[in-house]
Amino acid sequence: MQNEIAIKDYLExxxxxxxxxxxxEDEHLDSEVLYKMALRGGxxxxxxxxxxxxxxxxxxxxxWASWRRAVSAxxxxxxxxxEYKEVMAYGLLKAAATEGxxxxxxxxxxxxxxxxxxxxxxxxxxxxxxxxxxxxxxxxTCEENFAIVRDKNGLVLLEGKVQNGRxxxxxxxxxxxxxxxxxxxxx
Amino acid sequence: MTKxxxxxxxxxxxxxxxxxxxxxxxxxxxxKRDSASKDELYHWGIVGLCEAKQRYDKSRGIPFPAFxxxxxEGEMLDNIRKLPIVxxxxxxxxxxxxxxxxxxxxxxxxxxxxxxxxxxRLEWSLEEVHQVINLSPTIKFLDNTTQDEDxxxxxxxxxxxxxxxxxxxxxxxxxxxYVNRCLEALDANPDRIVIQGRFNLEQTLKELAxxxxxxxxxxxxxxxxxxxxxxxCLKKQGLGQ
Numbered sequence: 413m414q415n416e417i418a419i420k421d422y423l424e425x426x427x428x429x430x431x432x433x434x435x436x437e438d439e440h441l442d443s444e445v446l447y448k449m450a451l452r453g454g455x456x457x458x459x460x461x462x463x464x465x466x467x468x469x470x471x472x473x474x475x476w477a478s479w480r481r482a483v484s485a486x487x488x489x490x491x492x493x494x495e496y497k498e499v500m501a502y503g504l505l506k507a508a509a510t511e512g513x514x515x516x517x518x519x520x521x522x523x524x525x526x527x528x529x530x531x532x533x534x535x536x537x538x539x540x541x542x543x544x545x546x547x548x549x550x551x552x553t554c555e556e557n558f559a560i561v562r563d564k565n566g567l568v569l570l571e572g573k574v575q576n577g578r579x580x581x582x583x584x585x586x587x588x589x590x591x592x593x594x595x596x597x598x599x
Numbered sequence: 600m601t602k603x604x605x606x607x608x609x610x611x612x613x614x615x616x617x618x619x620x621x622x623x624x625x626x627x628x629x630x631k632r633d634s635a636s637k638d639e640l641y642h643w644g645i646v647g648l649c650e651a652k653q654r655y656d657k658s659r660g661i662p663f664p665a666f667x668x669x670x671x672e673g674e675m676l677d678n679i680r681k682l683p684i685v686x687x688x689x690x691x692x693x694x695x696x697x698x699x700x701x702x703x704x705x706x707x708x709x710x711x712x713x714x715x716x717x718x719x720r721l722e723w724s725l726e727e728v729h730q731v732i733n734l735s736p737t738i739k740f741l742d743n744t745t746q747d748e749d750x751x752x753x754x755x756x757x758x759x760x761x762x763x764x765x766x767x768x769x770x771x772x773x774x775x776x777y778v779n780r781c782l783e784a785l786d787a788n789p790d791r792i793v794i795q796g797r798f799n800l801e802q803t804l805k806e807l808a809x810x811x812x813x814x815x816x817x818x819x820x821x822x823x824x825x826x827x828x829x830x831x832c833l834k835k836q837g838l839g840q
Binding site for chain 1: 616661713775806
């Protein structure tokens with residue numbers, strides 16, 4: 413419709429202008445309050461001041477909406493109890509310097525199912541071999557399944573079918589790896 | 600080296616999957632999924648979960664599942680923002696910019712920004728306008744900033760445009776003030792919440808019905824009424840004539 417007033421577009425302008433409005437700065441609602449308002453029927457239970465502020469503050473509206481999505485995702489997860497075939501795991505390494513691997517490292521995932529090892533070459537420590545090991549048989553086996561291992565920054569360390577309980581490859585840039593968090597996804 | 604033990608549960612794995620699926624369907628509708636794969640989202644989700652486990656403060660009164668769900672989604676969105684930087688061809692980026700410029704021009708003069716009018720002004724086909732509009736949320740990811748803890752922007756949010764001259768900024772501020780006045784004229788609950796939910800946050804009628812503890816039909820009625828009031832007010836301010 414040619415004469416349709418685009419409320420959405422006007423609200424976008426309002427959003428971008430009022431997001432950094434300094435007059436609202438000291439009045440923003442706490443995360444705890446926004447979380448409670450994001451629960452089912454939470455608006456109804458909120459006070460007048462909170463509802464007034466929320467409905468006129470782009471920043472609080474955004475946080476409230478993200479709490480809404482979080483609450484819904486938790487509710488959906490509890491309700492549907494979906495079966496999944498993927499396996500997800502992670503491991504953590506807290507070290508003084510996590511960037512770059514210069515000496516052999518062996519890490520076990522939090523679930524204990526996977527072992528990630530990095531073996532730098534003695535003469536060229538930025539190059540080396542990365543391996544993932546997992547039980548070859550039994551209930552925890554991932555044999556013949558596709559696995560991806562990533563470092564904290566999303567760098568793919570290993571990718572491929574698990575065979576004989578193992579996945580391995582040569583890696584040329586061990587100095588780029590950050591193992592402070594590493595993840596395994598098996599499909 | 601000290602290793603921290605923070606076990607991941609089956610429910611948490613399920614939560615990461617659920618959020619990844621919601622993010623994919625919301626930001627990467629069918630045909631655009633080449634920009635992010637599920638396993639990448641799982642990875643970012645797990646990283647977010649780890650952070651949530653490390654930062655969680657029980658005394659704040661927010662249950663861990665909700666706290667972690669927000670951090671999981673935040674980590675996924677942070678990284679999605681960085682994704683399509685090199686994947687959107689220059690020609691398409693220019694089209695998005697062209698459309699944005701015309702849209703802002705029309706809004707300043709209070710004219711309709713309906714796709715039909717945009718097509719007329721740009722001398723594009725209606726189909727092309729729709730295609731470029733659909734690209735817009737993607738191009739907003741081109742902003743290369745990362746999300747910090749207090750930054751709750753999500754894809755599709757407006758990023759401050761510093762390219763406007765003072766006169767244009769003033770004009771924009773004036774429009775925003777008129778809109779603010781019209782919002783203030785509505786009742787906070789439920790009218791304003793419904794208008795913000797539907798048009799600003801793109802929430803569904805069902806989501807709003809849950810939030811307001813009423814039926815979908817009731818939300819629809821509230822929207823119709825509030826929309827009418829809002830439009831009348833905007834017209835009175837000289838917008839959207």
